[in-house]
Amino acid sequence: TKITFIEHDGTEHTVEAVNGLTVMETAIRNMVPGIDADCGGACACATCHVYVDPAWEDKTGERSSMEQSMLDFASDVEASSRLSCQIKVSDALDGLVVRLPEQQG
Numbered sequence: 001t002k003i004t005f006i007e008h009d010g011t012e013h014t015v016e017a018v019n020g021l022t023v024m025e026t027a028i029r030n031m032v033p034g035i036d037a038d039c040g041g042a043c044a045c046a047t048c049h050v051y052v053d054p055a056w057e058d059k060t061g062e063r064s065s066m067e068q069s070m071l072d073f074a075s076d077v078e079a080s081s082r083l084s085c086q087i088k089v090s091d092a093l094d095g096l097v098v099r100l101p102e103q104q105g
C-alpha cells in the first residue's frame, strides 16, 4: 500500500505502508518529518494532524468523537483534518495522499 505524504513546503514522500498499521506509524517508520505523535497513537495529543486529500476523504472515513475533541487542540484545522493515528492502512487506501500542516500542536 503506497502512501504519499506532502510536507508543508511541498516536499513529497511516497512510502510503502504496512496494512494494519496506522498512517501515523507509517510516517514515523519511514522518517517522514512533520508528524510528532507525542502520545504514540492513543488519540491523546493531536500532534499527528494531517489533511486528507479530498479525493480520499470517503475512504479514510469519519472522525471519531474522541478524535474530534482532540482536533480542537490542533492548529489550522480544516474540514479535511484528521489525526493520522486514527487512520488504519489497508489495501483500500493504496495511493492515499495526505498533506502535513506547517507545524504540529
Ligand code: FES
Pocket (backbone or CB within 6 Å): 024, 036, 037, 038, 039, 040, 041, 042, 043, 044, 045, 046, 047, 048, 070, 083, 084, 085, 086
Ligand atoms: Fe497522538 Fe495521534 S499520535 S493523537
